[in-house]
Amino acid sequence: MIQVKLFDYEHEKDLEDEMNVFLEDIRENQIVDIKYNVATTGEDEEEQIYCFSAMIIYKKK
Template sequence: MIQVKLFDYEHEKDLEHEMNLFLKHIHNREIVDIKYNIATSGEDDDNQIYCFSAMIIYEK
C-alpha cells in the first residue's frame, strides 16, 4: 500500500531534522519519491515568512 508523510516547517533545519528521524524507520527500497517545496509570503523583506515543506511517498 502506498502512503505519504507530510512535513511543513518555517525553518529548513527543522524540516531536515524531522525528515531524517522519519527516514530512519523506512527502508530505502520502500521510498517511492520525495517532493520538496519552498514558499514565501510577505510584502517586504522584514515580514518575509518562509514555508519549507516536503512529502515522502513510500510503500508499506
C-alpha cells in the first residue's frame, strides 16, 4: 500500500530534522518519491514568512 507523510515548517532545519527522524524508521527501498516546496508570504522583505514543506511517498511494510 502506498502512503504519504507530510511535513510543514517555518524553518528549513526543522523540516530537515523531522524528515530524518521519519526516514530512520523506513527502509530505503520503501521510498517512492520525495517532493519539496518553499513558499513565502508577506507584504515586504521585513515581514516575509517562509513555509518549507515536503511530502514523502513510501510503501507501507
